[in-house]
Amino acid sequence: METEVKLTLFNDVHRQIAEALHHAINGAFPELQEKPNLEALGSSLSSAPNFKMGHIAFACFPLAKICRKGPPQIAQMLLEQKPLKECPVIEKAQAQGPYLNFFLSLETLGNIVIGDINNGEYFQHKLIAGAEKWMIEYSQPNTHKILHVGHMRNLCLGNALVRMCRYAGVDMSAVTYPGDVGTHVAKCLWYLKKHNKEEPPKQNKGAWLGDMYTKANSLLEDQRGTENEDQNRAELTAILKELHDQKGEYYDLWLETKKWSVELMKEAYSWADVEFDRWFWESEVDAPSLNYVNELFKEGKLVKDDGAVGMDLSEDKLGFCLLIKTDGTGLYATKDVELARKKFEEYGIKRNIYIVDDRQAYHFKQVFKVLEKVGFEQAKDCYHLQYAMVELPDGAMSSRKGNIVPLMDLVSEMEKRIKEQFLNRYLEDQSWSEDEVNKTATMIANGAIKYGMIRVDNNRKITFNMDDWLKLDGETGPYLQYVHARIASLCEKLHYNDDLIVNWESLTKDQEIALMVKLLSFNDVVASGVQKLQTMHLCGYLYDLGKLFNSFYAECPIAKAETEELKNTRLALAHATGMVMKEGLALLGIQAPEKM
Numbered sequence: 141m142e143t144e145v146k147l148t149l150f151n152d153v154h155r156q157i158a159e160a161l162h163h164a165i166n167g168a169f170p171e172l173q174e175k176p177n178l179e180a181l182g183s184s185l186s187s188a189p190n191f192k193m194g195h196i197a198f199a200c201f202p203l204a205k206i207c208r209k210g211p212p213q214i215a216q217m218l219l220e221q222k223p224l225k226e227c228p229v230i231e232k233a234q235a236q237g238p239y240l241n242f243f244l245s246l247e248t249l250g251n252i253v254i255g256d257i258n259n260g261e262y263f264q265h266k267l268i269a270g271a272e273k274w275m276i277e278y279s280q281p282n283t284h285k286i287l288h289v290g291h292m293r294n295l296c297l298g299n300a301l302v303r304m305c306r307y308a309g310v311d312m313s314a315v316t317y318p319g320d321v322g323t324h325v326a327k328c329l330w331y332l333k334k335h336n337k338e339e340p341p342k343q344n345k346g347a348w349l350g351d352m353y354t355k356a357n358s359l360l361e362d363q364r365g366t367e368n369e370d371q372n373r374a375e376l377t378a379i380l381k382e383l384h385d386q387k388g389e390y391y392d393l394w395l396e397t398k399k400w401s402v403e404l405m406k407e408a409y410s411w412a413d414v415e416f417d418r419w420f421w422e423s424e425v426d427a428p429s430l431n432y433v434n435e436l437f438k439e440g441k442l443v444k445d446d447g448a449v450g451m452d453l454s455e456d457k458l459g460f461c462l463l464i465k466t467d468g469t470g471l472y473a474t475k476d477v478e479l480a481r482k483k484f485e486e487y488g489i490k491r492n493i494y495i496v497d498d499r500q501a502y503h504f505k506q507v508f509k510v511l512e513k514v515g516f517e518q519a520k521d522c523y524h525l526q527y528a529m530v531e532l533p534d535g536a537m538s539s540r541k542g543n544i545v546p547l548m549d550l551v552s553e554m555e556k557r558i559k560e561q562f563l564n565r566y567l568e569d570q571s572w573s574e575d576e577v578n579k580t581a582t583m584i585a586n587g588a589i590k591y592g593m594i595r596v597d598n599n600r601k602i603t604f605n606m607d608d609w610l611k612l613d614g615e616t617g618p619y620l621q622y623v624h625a626r627i628a629s630l631c632e633k634l635h636y637n638d639d640l641i642v643n644w645e646s647l648t649k650d651q652e653i654a655l656m657v658k659l660l661s662f663n664d665v666v667a668s669g670v671q672k673l674q675t676m677h678l679c680g681y682l683y684d685l686g687k688l689f690n691s692f693y694a695e696c697p698i699a700k701a702e703t704e705e706l707k708n709t710r711l712a713l714a715h716a717t718g719m720v721m722k723e724g725l726a727l728l729g730i731q732a733p734e735k736m
């Protein structure tokens with residue numbers, strides 16, 4: 141989704157260039173009525189495709205309509221204007237097709253950009269204008285089912301987007317909506333009470349409960365078509381009724397077992413360093429959703445079809461959205477209509493984002509249409525952010541294949557592997573405490589899983605592969621953490637501090653300039669990730685940054701630089717890279733250990 145997010149001018153360099161452009165446009169097109177304002181000009185600034193072509197590019201397309209000239213001609217005309225020639229931060233400008241490319245002076249790049257990064261101010265800029273309230277709903281696992289590695293994609297994506305949006309200046313609420321009612325719950329409780337003979341374990345009850353659900357499903361499957369089938373169905377209906385009426389032994393069992401699942405979710409969230417501002421429950425909107433939909437029916441906004449209530453969306457090619465069945469019960473969509481109403485009315489949100497896998501696309505189209513037709517203006521700002529499935533190297537996960545990897549098992553397996561592969565040697569030579577090793581292993585596992593889950597386009601399938609995701613020489617989270625840790629130890633060894641005397645003019649190598657220009661564009665990349673609600677570009681950016689740093693480090697000696705000044709300047713550049721890497725990883729929800 142390209143949201144209509146308005147960008148602000150990120151920093152002084154952008155502001156000065158936008159001002160110069162403003163004057164240049166006045167000069168070149170004095171007769172123009174409506175001139176673009178600074179913000180509009182600022183949002184047409186972006187990074188040039190490579191540092192040899194420029195450091196910042198200005199796109200002339202948006203001017204074409206008002207100036208009545210082709211973008212390349214506009215670029216040429218602006219190039220001639222004095223304000224651009226005299227702008228102190230611009231060393232050189234160059235027209236390249238529809239773009240005007242600017243080269244900054246080393247002084248500017250160093251003092252304004254790298255300096256700002258090193259003192260942290262660069263990360264305080266608000267990237268988008270306005271203070272709209274947004275809400276992202278993500279990680280909505282069902283209770284009473286297995287929490288597995290597939291659930292991580294949603295969790296990691298939502299967590300990163302919330303962090304990126306907040307960093308950019310969005311007033312963002314993060315919420316979750318676990319599915320704690322419905323047939324899956326009834327099946328699990330049914331099996332637990334009528335067929336299970338095992339005692340629940342003392343610990344990890346949530347995972348065990350997930351197994352019970354899987355067993356319930358296979359038993360029901362096995363008995364399909366046998367004399368038990370009808371009886372099973374009747375029993376499940378009776379359980380659902382008890383849950384609905386909120387009394388009876390199944391209701392009590394539901395209350396108790398739900399806690400087990402929630403405990404497991406909380407364990408996973410705490411491991412992943414995820415927090416929600418609000419937990420919505422399917423059970424909490426269940427009864428109110430029926431009341432609300434009945435009201436809508438009375439108001440004449442819904443129709444009756446064969447005894448069932450819903451909305452005819454055939455004009456919009458969305459069929460009939462069923463909201464109350466003939467037996468008087470609601471459906472998944474019914475609850476979503478009520479949930480959205482709650483979100484709009486209780487939180488006053490403008491943009492309403494749902495991160496849910498792509499199999500529910502039709503469902504959300506229907507729900508959003510219903511919301512629109514019953515009169516919610518916010519319906520146009522509801523957005524289903526879809527993503528594709530996670531597979532294992534041997535194909536899709538399925539309970540029948542028995543290859544579902546419970547989340548916390550995977551996590552401990554991964555941390556164990558990380559310790560063996562990278563960290564146990566520090567225990568052996570006693571340079572690290574056990575606690576340090578454990579904490580670092582958790583950070584690296586977080587890095588591997590989170591980066592792996594969000595580095596590709598949301599619509600592309602992912603194959604989870606522990607070995608690949610842990611590689612220190614591939615496009616992985618641990619690779620980026622490793623780059624950061626190397627920089628941290630370098631800065632410590634060479635005593636980096638703010639008072640070092642630097643001379644940016646002393647940097648002359650391509651690797652140095654390329655790195656500086658890359659750092660300059662960090663905020664740009666985050667802002668466009670927020671506009672598109674995508675994480676993959678930030679992931680790619682950090683990977684490129686890591687590679688650029690490595691070639692800088694290989695080609696430009698720091699400790700052994702020819703002069704003290706050059707050494708300090710390179711060290712300051714390395715430090716800034718570490719800062720951006722750390723901040724970038726943090727926006728993806730990944731902590732960066734100081735050593736690893």
Ligand code: ARG
Pocket residue numbers: 277280281282317318319476479494496
């Ligand atoms: N619990 C649901 C599932 O596992 C996802 C809920 C998505 N959110 C929503 N508002 N419908 O399929």
